[in-house]
Amino acid sequence: xxxxxxxxxxxxxxxxxxxxxxxxxxxxxxxxxxxxxxxxxxxxxxxxxxxxxxxxxxxxxxxxxxxxxxxxxxxxxxxxxxxxxxxxxxxxxxxxxxxxxxxxxxxxxxxxxxxxxxxxxxxxxxxxxxxxxxxxxxxxxxxxxxxxxxxxxxxxxxxxxxxxxxxxxxxxxxxxxxxxxxxxxxxxxxxxxxxxxxxxxxxxxxxxxxxxxxxxxxxxxxxxxxxxxxxxxxxxxxxxxxxxxxxxxxxxxxxxxxxxxxxxxxxxxxxxxxxxxx
Amino acid sequence: xxxxxxxxxxxxxxxxxxxxxxxxxxxxxxxxxxxxxxxxxxxxxxxxxxxxxxxxxxxxxxxxxxxxxxxxxxxxxxxxxxxxxxxxxxxxxxxxxxxxxxxxxxxxxxxxxxxxxxxxxxxxxxxxxxxxxxxxxxxxxxxxxxxxxxxxxxxxxxxxxxxxxxxxxxxxxxxxxxxxxxxxxxxxxxxxxxxxxxxxxxxxxxxxxxxxxxxxxxxxxxxxxxxxxxxxxxxxxxxxxxxxxxxxxxxxxxxxxxxxxxxxxxxxxxxxxxxxxxxxxxxxxxxxxxxxxxxxxxxxxxxxxxxxxxxxxxxxxxxxxxxxxxxxxxxxxxxxxxxxxxx
Numbered sequence: 181x182x183x184x185x186x187x188x189x190x191x192x193x194x195x196x197x198x199x200x201x202x203x204x205x206x207x208x209x210x211x212x213x214x215x216x217x218x219x220x221x222x223x224x225x226x227x228x229x230x231x232x233x234x235x236x237x238x239x240x241x242x243x244x245x246x247x248x249x250x251x252x253x254x255x256x257x258x259x260x261x262x263x264x265x266x267x268x269x270x271x272x273x274x275x276x277x278x279x280x281x282x283x284x285x286x287x288x289x290x291x292x293x294x295x296x297x298x299x300x301x302x303x304x305x306x307x308x309x310x311x312x313x314x315x316x317x318x319x320x321x322x323x324x325x326x327x328x329x330x331x332x333x334x335x336x337x338x339x340x341x342x343x344x345x346x347x348x349x350x351x352x353x354x355x356x357x358x359x360x361x362x363x364x365x366x367x368x369x370x371x372x373x374x375x376x377x378x379x380x381x382x383x384x385x386x387x388x389x390x391x392x393x394x395x396x397x398x399x400x401x402x403x404x405x406x407x408x409x410x411x412x413x414x415x416x417x418x419x420x421x422x423x424x425x426x427x428x429x430x431x432x433x434x435x436x437x438x439x440x441x442x443x444x445x446x447x448x449x450x451x452x453x454x455x456x457x458x
Numbered sequence: 459x460x461x462x463x464x465x466x467x468x469x470x471x472x473x474x475x476x477x478x479x480x481x482x483x484x485x486x487x488x489x490x491x492x493x494x495x496x497x498x499x500x501x502x503x504x505x506x507x508x509x510x511x512x513x514x515x516x517x518x519x520x521x522x523x524x525x526x527x528x529x530x531x532x533x534x535x536x537x538x539x540x541x542x543x544x545x546x547x548x549x550x551x552x553x554x555x556x557x558x559x560x561x562x563x564x565x566x567x568x569x570x571x572x573x574x575x576x577x578x579x580x581x582x583x584x585x586x587x588x589x590x591x592x593x594x595x596x597x598x599x600x601x602x603x604x605x606x607x608x609x610x611x612x613x614x615x616x617x618x619x620x621x622x623x624x625x626x627x628x629x630x631x632x633x634x635x636x637x638x639x640x641x642x643x644x645x646x647x648x649x650x651x652x653x654x655x656x657x658x659x660x661x662x663x664x665x666x667x668x669x670x671x672x673x674x675x676x677x678x679x680x681x682x683x684x685x686x687x688x689x690x691x692x693x694x695x696x697x698x699x700x701x702x703x704x705x706x707x708x709x710x711x712x713x714x715x716x717x718x719x720x721x722x723x724x725x726x727x728x729x730x731x732x733x734x735x736x737x738x739x740x741x742x743x744x745x746x747x748x749x750x751x752x753x754x755x756x757x758x759x760x761x762x763x764x765x766x767x768x769x770x771x772x773x774x775x776x777x778x779x780x781x782x783x784x785x786x787x788x789x790x791x792x793x794x795x796x797x798x799x800x801x
Contacts, residue, residue, distance in 0.1 A: 181577040185532045185717070185728070233535050234721040237728075238744075260744030420749060421741050423717045423733075428572050430714030430735060433759075434749070435683060436767035455687050457741075457749040457759070 184426045187231050187276030188216050190252070192269060198255060200335030204303055205267060206243060206255045211277065220280070222246050224287060224310035225389075225417060225445045228279030229425050230254060230262070232269075238262045239422045239440070242280060243306040245313035252277070255306040255338060281425045282444050285311055285389055285415060287318075295324040297381045299400060301372050301392025302331055305338050307417060308391055312346065319351055326381050330357040330372040330396070334365050355379055373399040383409040391417045401448075411449035418443045418451075418458055434458050464657075465628040465639060466649040469621065475628075476556065477506045478645065479638075483554035483587065486524075488517040504556065512621065515597035516559045516780050520710030524555060525566065525582045529731035532578070532717070537724045554587040561602045561778040563590045563614035565710035571772045572713065587634065590615030599781030601794055604671060607778055608664045620657055627657050675769045677801050686766055687758065691799045696757035698789040703734035705783035705791070706760065711776045714740075735759050761796050 194208040211217040222228075222242055231237035238260070244253040258267040266275070284307075285291065296315060300308045308329075315322055327346065331337045337356065347354045357368035357375045368375055373396065381388075388404065390397060397416070404414060420432035420439045427441030435455040437443065467475055479485055487510055488499040499517040501524075504510075566583060573579035593600070593609035602609060612618045616635030619626045627649050630636035649657075678686075706712040716733035719726055733740060736756050742748045750756050768776035777793065784792050 181580060182575070183577050184575060185578075185730075231719075231728075234537050234719045234726045236719050237717060263744070419743075421743055423715065423730075426575065428576055428713070428715075429717070429730075429733070430763070431716075431733075431740060433763070433767070435687065435762070436770055453684065455684065457755070 184424065184428075185278070187229065187237070187278035188213060189274055190277045192271050192273050192275065195269075195271060198338045203258045203267075204255060204336075204338065205258075206253055206338075207266065207269075207275075208244075208251060208253045209275070209277065210250065211252065212274075217250070220252065222280035223284030224314050225284030225307050226280040226282050227307070227444060228254070228277050228281060229422075230256075230266070231276035231278070232262055232265050233274075233276065235265045236262050237276070237278075237423075239281070239419070239425060241307040241310075241417070241444075243309050245310045245317065247314055247317040255303065255309075257303050278425070282440055283442070285445055287311070287314060291387050292321050293323060293385075295382065295384075295386035296322055296326070297386060297388040298325070298327045298329070299372060299376065299388060299390045299392065299396075300327075300329040301396040302336065303338060304392035304417075305329055308389060309339055309342070311389060312352070313342075316346075316349075316352065323385065325352040326355070326379060327352060328355045328357070328372055328375050328379060330359065330370075330375065332359045333362055334358055334367075353379075371399070372396045373403050376400055376403045380407060383407050383413065386413060388414045389417075390414060411452060412447050414448035415445055416448060416451060417445050420458055463630065463636075463639060463643070464649040464654060465642060465646045466653055467626045467628055467646050469624045469626065471646075472510050472626065473507070475642070475646070476504055476508075476510060478642065479554060479556070479589075480504055480506055483552055485554045485556050487556045488513075501555070510557065512557075512591070514593075514595045515600065516562060516782065518708070518782075520565060520708065520780065520782065521555055521558060521562050521586075521588075522565065522569070522710050522713070524553065524586050525569065525579060526713065526715065526730075526732065529729040530578060532728045532730055534725065534727045537721055537726050552585055552587060554589060556589040557591045557619075558588050558615065559593060559780070560590055560609060560611035560613070560615075561600075561605070561607055561780040562710050563588050564602075564607045564611055564778045565780075566614040568711050568772075568774060568776060568778065569713050571774075587638070588615045588617075590618040590631070592618065592620040594621055597781060597785075599784040600779060601781060602779035603664070603668045604674060604794070604797070605775050605777045605779030606668075606675065608661070608668060610661045610664050620660070622653065622656055622660070625653075627653055629657075674797065674801060675773060675775060678766055678769055679773075681766075681800070683766060683770070686800055687762065689799070691796070692754050692758040692761075695761070695791060695796055695799075696754035699736075699753060699757050699791060700789060701736045701738075701753055701756060702788060703736040704786050704788070706734035706736055707732060708782040708786055710778055710780060710782075711764070712760075735763070757791075761793065761800075764793075765797055765800055 189212040190209040196206040198204040240254045243255045422432045423429040425440040427438040432439040485504040487504045489502040616632045630639045715730045741750045764776040
């Protein structure tokens with residue numbers, strides 16, 4: 181019987197400081213065991229349990245796409261015990277990885293052949309980054325792609341280099357915005373829901389993948405409703421405190437729904453049938 | 459699945475049986491404990507000659523600590539290297555829990571539903587042999603029939619004992635239980651056909667009683683989840699609750715746990731131990747945000763999990779009706795009343 185709780189050793193290969201305040205970093209890892217590395221297969225939207233021996237274990241969304249060979253990356257905000265310790269680590273240090281866990285975005289099934297709308301805010305953009313890379317690699321499988329991503333100010337935008345690259349492409353429409361005008365910023369200005377209204381993506385034959393702060397989600401919903409988006413076309417990615425990540429320990433439940441096992445990706449339709457415990 | 463051969467052991471010979479079993483297993487029985495003027499039964503190691511008392515109801519603690527040790531080491535690691543320099547805990551000897559009430563035995567089966575892929579739990583079910591003891595009388599907090607069990611239930615047991623006319627009828631329930639009974643065959647008489655008939659008639663009468671109760675699981679499943687969730691009853695129930703968590707710790711089917719790392723001198727272990735959804739930290743995010751920050755939300759979660767979420771998923775309550783939470787709750791919250799209000 182497989183042991184659900186064992187994690188695999190991984191080495192930090194590179195660390196990228198993502199934001200100006202230095203509070204968000206991307207850790208690029210390599211799983212130490214070649215067999216486990218070769219067998220690692222994930223879907224954008226899935227997460228993994230990351231642990232530091234002696235400090236504990238936390239759930240983190242996978243920021244790399246399965247199409248990026250031999251790369252496994254996580255973008256982590258410094259906020260609690262484990263993440264603070266992680267931010268103090270250097271290239272070459274060892275951490276534990278257990279996963280991939282949960283249901284990712286249905287990129288290989290329902291999303292195929294559809295228009296994809298990606299709405300991200302702040303640091304809720306990590307698994308969406310994985311998704312965008314995956315979409316670009318498999319571009320012919322999808323129809324029109326719109327990306328709306330915003331942060332409070334340019335310094336808080338993640339993956340700036342990639343945002344620039346994506347903006348230059350003509351096979352995806354990138355709308356990068358910041359909340360307020362900032363000297364030197366030539367891009368869009370305004371909250372994500374406002375930009376969404378301007379972009380007005382069509383609902384027909386479309387799916388929206390949304391991850392970001394609650395306020396962004398709250399004010400984006402009326403916009404999508406006005407554009408006749410149905411609740412089963414809107415996919416969220418949930419997060420709650422987690423321990424076992426196997427649907428056993430009871431920490432992450434939203435009513436009968438275990439974020440770890442039944443999620444983290446969930447349709448708005450399904451979420452509306454659950455208590456608001458998130 | 460009652461095997462054909464059952465033994466009949468006189469009530470006053472039960473110690474002989476225990477002594478024989480004690481040769482091959484590490485046997486645990488409920489023992490009478492006394493603290494100042496407070497008397498209660500608690501699971502403890504059987505030593506040859508110890509008294510085996512039959513009392514009404516269940517021991518103070520459930521048997522879950524034999525299945526989820528408090529704490530349980532998931533693995534050990536060396537801090538100089540990494541988390542995967544690990545060693546899984548060693549196997550323990552075969553243990554036998556003797557005199558387990560049907561409600562407690564049934565909890566093993568119910569907990570196995572969410573734990574079906576948890577190797578630690580499954581290993582414990584293989585290591586612990588359960589000798590059940592049917593209830594001849596019920597405590598006023600008992601409600602196993604409502605929870606889907608029976609005072610003569612055998613679910614979760616390997617061998618079941620039922621006291622009829624000053625003799626125990628000893629039935630094999632599982633294959634490994636049958637093997638143990640085979641080894642005892644030359645030491646104790648075999649139960650007669652009339653003994654077995656008596657036993658079966660008694661068991662059938664309880665079954666009939668349970669079937670006379672309109673299936674509460676079915677009734678709950680038919681209810682809308684959010685309507686139950688939004689009922690005003692949760693404010694009333696939680697008003698007196700002090701979130702002490704005793705209900706969750708004594709409950710045989712409360713199985714939530716926390717995982718933490720413990721380290722000392724470069725060596726560490728990842729352990730899991732009982733946690734309780736009654737505690738605010740249970741759901742608190744690192745950001746400070748708490749999805750169940752208010753007391754009534756936590757009380758509601760406990761009952762909704764046992765009586766709605768769990769049966770929606772597994773077709774059975776996560777409750778065996780042992781009544782410990784009713785008996786020990788410092789503010790007299792009664793799960794039977796909550797269930798009635800939900801129905």
